[in-house]
Amino acid sequence: ELKGQDHIVRALRTSVAEGREGQAYLFSGPRGTGKTTTARIMAKVLNCSDPVDGEPCCECESCLSVEAGTSYDVHELDAASNNGVDAMRDLIEKASLGTPGRHKVYILDEVHMLSKGAEAALLKTLEEPPPHVVFVLATTDPQKMSDTIRSRTQHLQFHLLAPDTLEQHVRWVAEDAGLTVTDEAIEQVVAQGAGSPRDTLSFLELASNSGGGAAEVIALDDFVESMIDHDPGRALKMVAHAISRGRDPRTVTEELIGFLRNGFLSLMAPDLVQLPSQRIDALTDLAQRLGAAGLVRGIETLGEALTEMRQAPDPRVLLDVATVQLTSEQVGAADIAGLVARIQKLER
Ligand SMILES: [Zn+2]
Structure with a gap:
């Protein structure tokens, strides 16, 4: 699930429901705000056998395989650890081998880390993407990307969440998972998470593992x-x-x-x-x-x-x-x- 980012959810849900989804997206925003999560939800709904109003059913075979990370329709590349031109050529070659009727979703994380050569290869594919392929480029640093790549994509910007939204979310997660955490601990994990839902939930996990009370590092x-x-x-x-x-x-x-x-x-x-x-x-x-x-x-x-x-x-x-x-x-x-x-x- 994606928490917050209503402007993005609205835009993507409508375009998917109406079959007008783009072929290249740029998701930018601070770490832990839901960029790759959103890309995976996109991959799910585009291949779901029973989507409703732009939302995946989360029960069909395709949805379950995306969830388990075993789907052949979703490919993720972390450009931070795999930034060379060979990895990119390999990916592009696979992208061109389409499976008719299916959507292949390529998620390129930390895409600003790509080498010049890899970026050039990617740009060529973005100029003429194979049908049924959707590229999602995710980055924390959109200003480091070339303008030509940016101009080929729909740019959606993810934001940090307000403390009160995060607090609600933490309370919901804690209750849903049956965690006992004190109010002070919730206050503290929200402050530590500094607007990033992912970081906030890791701090919640830490707090819960250490007994559920506030564990302030220093008073x-x-x-x-x-x-x-x-x-x-x-x-x-x-x-x-x-x-x-x-x-x-x-x-x-x-x-x-x-x-x-x-x-x-x-x-x-x-x-x-x-x-x-x-x-x-x-x-x-x-x-x-x-x-x-x-x-x-x-x-x-x-x-x-x-x-x-x-x-x-x-x-x-x-x-x-x-x-x-x-x-x-x-x-x-x-x-x-x-x-x-x-x-x-x-x-x-
Ligand atoms: Zn489904």
């Missing part, structure tokens, strides 16, 4: 409180506690950056905050008390630490240093961003 609100109070000791203890429970310093850093970013957005553009609505008031309060300059400084300092962690033998040291920089008043006076944050606080 985010408390960390920001310690930035407001200039209390490095308290912040360092929180970091130590998270790491003693087996958290990776990088994950802790990413989590903190995500939270500060949401705080920043709550001041500048509240519509963009990726949190369930009932949590937004508390976040906005924290963000106002820390101030925009403090939030930006936090994001920058932790972002730099995260970059340096890639080469660091002990990433934890970098997280500790960043933590002290963000919470200690003295160190904060040594850089301009820190001074601005202090002035803002005084002005308030």
Whole structure:
């Protein structure tokens, strides 16, 4: 099933129901928003023996084989791992061997990764596609694709989902699968998933596997409180506690950056905050008390630490240093961003 993306569902359902489906589509959008899922649903309905209003029956032999990944009518190529001209020629050769009356659907994932040669071969086929063949090109990076390829396709753009839509979806999945998860855990997986249904469901699975309660990597609100109070000791203890429970310093850093970013957005553009609505008031309060300059400084300092962690033998040291920089008043006076944050606080 596809969650959200109503504009896409409407367009595809109508064109399939009326037999006007295109031969080449470009699906673009962030990871985990339903691009290949939609391509597979297309493949199902185009070959279904009993489709209803542009929807597959999900019971016939063809639908079941697409579902099981054993259908001869659906071919997937991951251009990220298979980007050469040989793989593309092979695919095109198979595409030209049509099975009359059937639709063959070719799904090319991460299509912006194709080599120049493979792209040229694909373009030639898109100019004159064999009848009954439908190409679905999926990409997270449509601007990396050549204009000529784009102009040969119908471009449909997938979007991230709003937190409230995701929350509803998570609750439905949890109930349908008989998972016991707390409200806090649901709130947390929605925040972690950041608008991607697939990522959100992986976090739901993790939460459910670890007992169904919230497993916050680090107490985010408390960390920001310690930035407001200039209390490095308290912040360092929180970091130590998270790491003693087996958290990776990088994950802790990413989590903190995500939270500060949401705080920043709550001041500048509240519509963009990726949190369930009932949590937004508390976040906005924290963000106002820390101030925009403090939030930006936090994001920058932790972002730099995260970059340096890639080469660091002990990433934890970098997280500790960043933590002290963000919470200690003295160190904060040594850089301009820190001074601005202090002035803002005084002005308030
Ligand atoms: Zn069917």
